[in-house]
Amino acid sequence: MLITEKEAKALCQKILGLTKADDAQVRVISGAQTHQRFAANSFTTGGASENTSVALTVWIAKKKGLATTNDLSDGALRAMAEEAERIARISPVDREYLPTLGAQAYRATGGYTAATEQAAPANRAKAIAEIIAAGGKDSMQLAGLHQAIDTATASVTKNGNFFYDRKSRVTLSATARTQTGDGSGYFSRSHFDAAKLDTAMIARTAIQKALASRSPQTLDAGAYTVILEAQAVADLLRILRFVLDARGAEEGRSAFSAPGGKTRLGEKMFDERVNIISDPAHPDAPDAPATAEDVPAEKLWIVRNGVLESLAYSRYWAQQKGKAPTLGPVLNTILTSSAAPVKLDEMIASTERGLLVSRFWYYRPVDMRTLTFTGLTRDGLWLIEGGKIKRAARNFRFNQSLIEMLAPGAIDAIGAPERVSESENNAFPMLMPPLKIKRFNFSSQSDAV
Amino acid sequence: MTQSRRDFLLSTGAAAGALAIPSWMRDAQAEEAPPVDRAAIAGAAIAAARKAGAAYADIRINRYRNEAIATRERQAQNVARSYSFGFGVRVLYKGAWGFAASRIVTPQEAARVARQAVEIARANAQFQPRAVTLAPVEKVVTTWRNACERDPFDAPLDDKIQFLMKLNERALSVKGVRFVNSLLYLVNEQKYFASTDGSRIEQNIVRTWPRFTVTAVDQTKGDFQTRDSLGAPLGIGLEYLSNYPWLEDAEAAGNDAVEKLKAKTISSGKYDLVLAPSHLWLTIHESVGHSTELDRALGWEADYAGTSFLTPDKLGKFQFGSKIVNFYADRNEPHGLATVGYDDEGVPGQRWHLVKDGVFVDWQTTRELAPMIGRKTSYGCLHADNWASPAFPRMPNVSLEAAKENVTIDDLIADVKDGVLMSGDASFSIDQQRYNFQFGSQTCYEIKNGKRGAMLRDVVYQSRTPDFWNACDGLGGSSTVYLGGSFSDGKGRPSQSNAVSHGCPAARFRQINVLNTASKQPE
Secondary structure, three states: OOOOHHHHHHHHHHHHOOOOOOEEEEEEEEEEEEEEEEEOOEEEEEEEEEEEEEEEEEEEOOEEEEEEEOOOOHHHHHHHHHHHHHHHHHOOEOOOOOOOOEOOOOOOOOOOOOHHHHOOHHHHHHHHHHHHHHHHOOOEEEEEEEEEEEEEEEEEEOOEOEEEEEEEEEEEEEEEEEOOOOOEEEEEEEEOOHHHOOHHHHHHHHHHHHHHOOOOEOOOOEEEEEEEOHHHHHHHHHHHHHOOEHHHHHOOOOOOEEOOOEEOOOOEOOOOOEEEEEOOOOOOOOOOOEOOOOOEOOOEEEEEOOEEOOOEOOHHHHHHHOOOOOOOOOOOEEEEEOOOOOOHHHHHHOOOEEEEEOOEEEEEEEEOOOOEEEEEEOOOEEEEEOOEEEEEEOOEEEEEEHHHHOOOOOEEEEOOOEEEEOOOOOOOEEEEOOEEEEEEEEEEEOOOO | OOOOHHHHHHHOOOOOOOOOOOHHHHHHOOOOOOOOOHHHHHHHHHHHHHHOOOOEEEEEEEEEEEEEEEEEOOEEEEEEEEEEEEEEEEEEEOOEEEEEEEOOOOHHHHHHHHHHHHHHHHHHHOOOOOOOOOOOOOOOEEEEEOOOOOOOOOOOHHHHHHHHHHHHHHHHOOOOEEEEEEEEEEEEEEEEEEEOOOOEEEEEEEEEEEEEEEEEEEOOOOEEEEEEOOOOOEOOOOOHHHHOOHHHHHHHHHHHHHHHHHOEOOOOEEEEEEEOHHHHHHHHHHHHHOOOEHHHHOOOOOOOOOOOOOOHHHOOOOEOOOOOOOEEEEOOOOOOOOOOOEOOOOOEOOEEEEEEOOEEOOOEOOOOOHHHHOOOOOOOOEEOOOOOOOOEEOOOEEEEOOOOOOOOHHHHHHOOOEEEEEEEEEEEEEOOOOOEEEEEEEEEEEEEOOEEEEEEOOEEEEEEHHHHHHOEEEEOOHHHOEEEEEEEEEEOOOOEEEEEEEEEOOEEEEEEEEEEOOOOOOO
16 A cells, blocks of 8 residues: 555654754655566556655765665664664765755645556456457557555654655556567557546557558668657656756756856747646646755746746755756656647648658657657658648658757647657656657668568 | 686686575574575465465565675765565466465465455456466475675675775776766565475575666767676675786776777678677577577567567477577576576576577476476476566577587677677677567777778668678687676566577677667658
């Protein structure tokens, strides 16, 4: 069972009472998950697990030690406290030490539904059997994952702060492949409320994509106009939350660094319709009401009308630079358009020649100075000619700067954002729209289906 | 020529040695720590699973200890120790799997969790079209530990911090270096396995990974370049800190990062490649290690990691590489990260060829996979990254055999008129069937008329797995062999991390497509 707020507070206070360090923070992470995989039209691995771990960070004469355990017995907790203190005593002074937070006010953001309790094995098995049966009508091989996760996070500081938050996530991903291996389709969605996850729609979409991707045509590599479905946009732009650090930019080692030790803050780096926001209270993608440092998180404009408006200042870096720590960003990156959203069908209809991209795979950085990434299309790539989808295309490898992809003049159209998680890690929801990009660089063909 | 890591290890005798009493044993007996009778817990789980109708059951009772020390420039940023203990029970009920796990390690909880695992299997069994069958395995009752002379968890913390500080100082001594981030990551897995086959296996595994990144910045141009350490993670103790030239590599990294700021670019096109083993291991991992996983070939990973271009019909006849190319899998590789006595279903570690004389000859298998291709026994490739994770097929150490002759990397370069020399792993990406890949490197040099020339930057190569390995026409000898590897090979859903090593010599490849990634023109 997930740890309750009352239990978490009591556990944190108990651990805090075990140390006489000058300053301390206790963090509790409690999680329950249940999942079932299926592949080749059969059930494969699955299971259920629960865990609660506690971490104690102490500072003694500004020297820091951190120890973690999942053994919550009195003896083990005492041993953890002693370990943290032992590490602190023999560590060098933590030059970036700041006193832990005093009492903060956090805004509840919702998003907890006790998802694992709703995912009974019998119901889940029946739902997966129905997905496999749906694929059977078209002689498809179905593979996928059904997963429910509940997490509770709590922390207490010696200076009087207490934080507690719970979140749920239910995910279904499905891949349909033709028996001959010449077509493949993928679709995945998640929600914090299992009742709002349309498993039949997810399976049906994956099957339709597989049917439509059969017998792909080999095209020449080169620059194409592309229409990226929301999944493909999420796959590419997940990196944004990792690269918005002000310190890296001011140290001159970031895509947001400018010559002369400056940053690109205030610069119109992107198309003027592009807004990038972090909003933990967004009703479609609620996220933690606190940053990784437990600073209360509020809605944050990162890019407004194409202008880079915010970079993330940690507590330490903010103090060094005489600024306030950034209220965010949290995980749920949101991209919206200042103009009216354009529907996917309209993007296709307005395309003389281009490619529709379902998702990307194995996207990795090549050059962090320009946020140039490489990766491949996968599970659905189609040639558009004369405003219509003409046929499936063989997959491509790309090498593309994300900064250039969103730059002024590079975007043709922006759709309405939808809740989607990037497909490699599936770890956190974003709200991403389909995008029509004027030039996207594909560097070689891939034989993979 | 730089001395290889293997030379360092052999010259210092690091392959031998064992600990007297590991500290975790003392921890388990510490005052007030609850005594854990693993045999009793295993017995309770297996009995409960049998009573609930399971035809097969196993339990893994595992304790994990990690230590991470992070520094930057002249300060320690974080020292963290973590500890995780728990168990997972896997059952087979009417041909369907079930799994459940808990951190509460008592006989009562073990029995409850076993029944929960059977409940999951029972729910799946009514819809399971293919009943799982397992290849037989002999009962084993034993203990095993990997080679470790100096327990990293018993070593004074100050020694470890000072090691990193010296690395940082050495790199910062290079004019033009602005930042250094270094990390020492230590892992200890204490694993106990028991099954209805009667096996009872204890294993103790230690892994050590020092790493660093050196950054040089040209603020006037708004440019920066980095160079990562070339040392790899290994299954070894803290003796690794003195068995490898870390300080020399830190200084070299500083020089390389500064030189990269002024390095020239290259025109995209076809070039001969000479790849140092510090680079090639990752290409082997992605293009050979993953393509020879049988579960992928059968579609089990279609929803995430992907399938494989090596379909079952290609076994024994597909020309994977040129005739000098031989790949082997080895769970016994000295200091290998995937080196174990037994896998997570009690199958002993083995060595076998995957590619022989260029021909694809075998798969990686588990007890479930082996019968599906008519094999009687498993190669022992089942693994879970945690007590809470279900075990599934994972890669063993997969390595490329060196030439029997004493071929040096200079010998390989000597036969290249217009080519590129690449060292260290950097950017990497491969498609979901393991055909099309792209790799970058930490350092890159032009080769002109058989000699190493100027440093290059912004270089990657792209190829197609069988084209690439069939273009291999030169291998270094054993003096060039290096054991690379990764702590974090991701696969499965929910994603699990596997530590795995890849040994290889330097190698030469003819006419491979090379790209200039700084070019704005489509390649």
